[in-house]
Amino acid sequence: GESVWLAWVRDGPMRGFASVCDLRGDAESATTLRATAAEFIEAAEAHAWDGAWYRRAYFDDGTPLGTAQAAECRIDAIAQAWSVISGQGDPERARRAMESVESELVRWDDGLIALLTPPFDQMEHDPGYIKGYVPGVRENGGQYTHAALWVALAYARLGDGDEAVSLLDLINPVSHALDADAVRRYKVEPYVIAADVYAVDPHTGRGGWTWYTGSAAWFYRTIVREVLGLRTEAEGDDRYLVVDPCIPKTWPGFSASYRFGSSVYEIAVENPRGVNRGVARVLLDGEPCEDLRVPLADAGAVHHVTVSMLGA
Numbered sequence: 001g002e003s004v005w006l007a008w009v010r011d012g013p014m015r016g017f018a019s020v021c022d023l024r025g026d027a028e029s030a031t032t033l034r035a036t037a038a039e040f041i042e043a044a045e046a047h048a049w050d051g052a053w054y055r056r057a058y059f060d061d062g063t064p065l066g067t068a069q070a071a072e073c074r075i076d077a078i079a080q081a082w083s084v085i086s087g088q089g090d091p092e093r094a095r096r097a098m099e100s101v102e103s104e105l106v107r108w109d110d111g112l113i114a115l116l117t118p119p120f121d122q123m124e125h126d127p128g129y130i131k132g133y134v135p136g137v138r139e140n141g142g143q144y145t146h147a148a149l150w151v152a153l154a155y156a157r158l159g160d161g162d163e164a165v166s167l168l169d170l171i172n173p174v175s176h177a178l179d180a181d182a183v184r185r186y187k188v189e190p191y192v193i194a195a196d197v198y199a200v201d202p203h204t205g206r207g208g209w210t211w212y213t214g215s216a217a218w219f220y221r222t223i224v225r226e227v228l229g230l231r232t233e234a235e236g237d238d239r240y241l242v243v244d245p246c247i248p249k250t251w252p253g254f255s256a257s258y259r260f261g262s263s264v265y266e267i268a269v270e271n272p273r274g275v276n277r278g279v280a281r282v283l284l285d286g287e288p289c290e291d292l293r294v295p296l297a298d299a300g301a302v303h304h305v306t307v308s309m310l311g312a
Helices: 005-021 026-045 077-085 090-102 146-156 161-171 178-185 213-227
Strands: 230-235 238-243 253-260 263-270 280-285 293-295 300-307
Touching: 005 026, 005 077, 026 253, 077 090, 077 146, 090 146, 146 161, 146 213, 161 213, 213 230, 238 253, 238 263, 238 300
Parallel strands: 263 300
Antiparallel strands: 230 238, 238 293, 253 263, 280 300
């Protein structure tokens, strides 16, 4: 078989490691990695677009998985999300694919984002272990939380902070325990991430395997790096803090404290125009940072960083 979403996923590590090869003077390996990554992307665009979303995969005999003509697994979330996350999907197609995820897989009333729909049940081709789950449970049409978080991350990459945060709120375990009925439905701990949420009656909304560290890490990363936009960069021996948020338009801003060694950077983000994204000015202790990056120094000081968002 051939996996479409892995074409998107492989692109990033291959291009990233090509840069490592450049630094080591291994130009041949760098060229091979970049060329192979480009071939994956070209193949996905040439053969995987289904008209409103990307197909999920192909079976050994060439039968597509994740196509609108199928009775089972017409669409899955991860091929669409990673067309955006990789940054390599055709922009118009990738945005259309995410609209399809919103209409086909995001179930607001049930508080979940399904991995795929309809679930596997009677189809002739064997997709593997996933079909062993009851339809609507775990990866077989339930919420697979890794994928749900990738959907939120993809919307942040598209610059839609409203949708990204709404989806994070939707799948936040706390949101599954806001009243007694919700607690009885969810059944599991509402203070840790569940690997999956059931999507079939009479168990719709029931949490599955909890304390799932993989999805917890993606949840944390999506909030901190994508929504709050906090990350560090290295340039030679120098280190920089970058604050590039993607937040809901209703947020007037936020504050955060970042510790770098013995120094503390108190960050205040201001959003006076009510935008999703677009940093116009960064001040460090009242002085402008010309490239919008904050130089970091481990000197035991407390610094104040002001970030002004005015839109793109």
